[in-house]
Amino acid sequence: MTAVNSPRRPLPTLLPTSVVGSHALPGWFWTALEAIKAGTYGQTDVREVMDDAVNAAVRDQERAGIDVITDGEMRRWYFVQGFYGRFTGLEELPPLRTQGVYGYDSPPRYRIQEKVTAPSGLGIVEEYRYLVDLTDRAIKVTCPGPLTLTIHMQTRQGDAYGGDRVALAFDVAELVNRELHALADAGADFIQLDEPSYSIIPGKAAEWIALYNTAVRGVQQKGVRLGLHVCFGNLASRPRGRRSYRWMAADLLEARSDQIVLEFANREMIELDLLGEIARAGKDVGAGVVDVKSFYVEPPEEVAERVRQCLEHVSPDRLTLVPDCGFFQLPRWLCVTKLKNLVAGVGLVRRELEG
Numbered sequence: 001m002t003a004v005n006s007p008r009r010p011l012p013t014l015l016p017t018s019v020v021g022s023h024a025l026p027g028w029f030w031t032a033l034e035a036i037k038a039g040t041y042g043q044t045d046v047r048e049v050m051d052d053a054v055n056a057a058v059r060d061q062e063r064a065g066i067d068v069i070t071d072g073e074m075r076r077w078y079f080v081q082g083f084y085g086r087f088t089g090l091e092e093l094p095p096l097r098t099q100g101v102y103g104y105d106s107p108p109r110y111r112i113q114e115k116v117t118a119p120s121g122l123g124i125v126e127e128y129r130y131l132v133d134l135t136d137r138a139i140k141v142t143c144p145g146p147l148t149l150t151i152h153m154q155t156r157q158g159d160a161y162g163g164d165r166v167a168l169a170f171d172v173a174e175l176v177n178r179e180l181h182a183l184a185d186a187g188a189d190f191i192q193l194d195e196p197s198y199s200i201i202p203g204k205a206a207e208w209i210a211l212y213n214t215a216v217r218g219v220q221q222k223g224v225r226l227g228l229h230v231c232f233g234n235l236a237s238r239p240r241g242r243r244s245y246r247w248m249a250a251d252l253l254e255a256r257s258d259q260i261v262l263e264f265a266n267r268e269m270i271e272l273d274l275l276g277e278i279a280r281a282g283k284d285v286g287a288g289v290v291d292v293k294s295f296y297v298e299p300p301e302e303v304a305e306r307v308r309q310c311l312e313h314v315s316p317d318r319l320t321l322v323p324d325c326g327f328f329q330l331p332r333w334l335c336v337t338k339l340k341n342l343v344a345g346v347g348l349v350r351r352e353l354e355g
């Protein structure tokens, strides 16, 4: 079944802007989340709060002038943590550390009890259906990649995966594949998988890309454009992996994706030659030119200078400009300011190109 979606606003032919995924949470939303956690909100109240949070994220992106928007991932919790409730076969274990600053050792962990399934899907189709009626902008749907979805799961000798995380991740990749096909059938035409874990979980990049290719199997054939975002982690605005793409670059090119989205601003624009390699492999690139891990506000002129640096390696018809990663860990005013400066900076270069 293919839904007929309303026509989308056309994209600029050169240098479209987008976001990587999450939007900053409004202050009132944090207050509401506390009330929901305390059990004082009814089901209808919760739905209204979640809808209003998406409405705010979409309106912020539209007003900033972003060309390809998301729903801000407002219905999710800490990027992947909200998904574990949708899986069966897991036993929740308490966090290793509950005191002090929140970090990568703070979330709950999940021990494998039996093979992992997601009988009601991952919930992303429902997110998409709400978004598509809300905006006439082009839409990107985001989904954590199969490796990243396993990051809080533990497999050990004697369980259904025998301690083999890759085997576990291939099962999760099949669950992601089912969700992506359901998204395509619902009318989604641009889906990005997010994999900060390539640089975090020890292993081989070729295996990570095999997981990606399993997760997207048959989806391009339904007319869906596919993205792959790889970063180094963003929990509490801190990276976790070694911040270089060089070791995985050759394997990244083997991903069956139309676009690869990488972070550069927080790394002082190093490794830009990768953009040329990706473009020569026939893929588009999304380049992070706004730092989501810093309170420093890049003025439009500085964003424009970063875009010009990218254009030394890739032609403007292949380049989308994005923030480095999601904005979940920044205050909303700062997120909105950075989005506006992204659009203004890209606009400066676009006008130069159009002469």
Ligand SMILES: [Zn+2]
Pocket: 020, 194, 196, 229, 230, 231, 232, 233, 234, 324, 325, 326
């Ligand atoms: Zn990221």
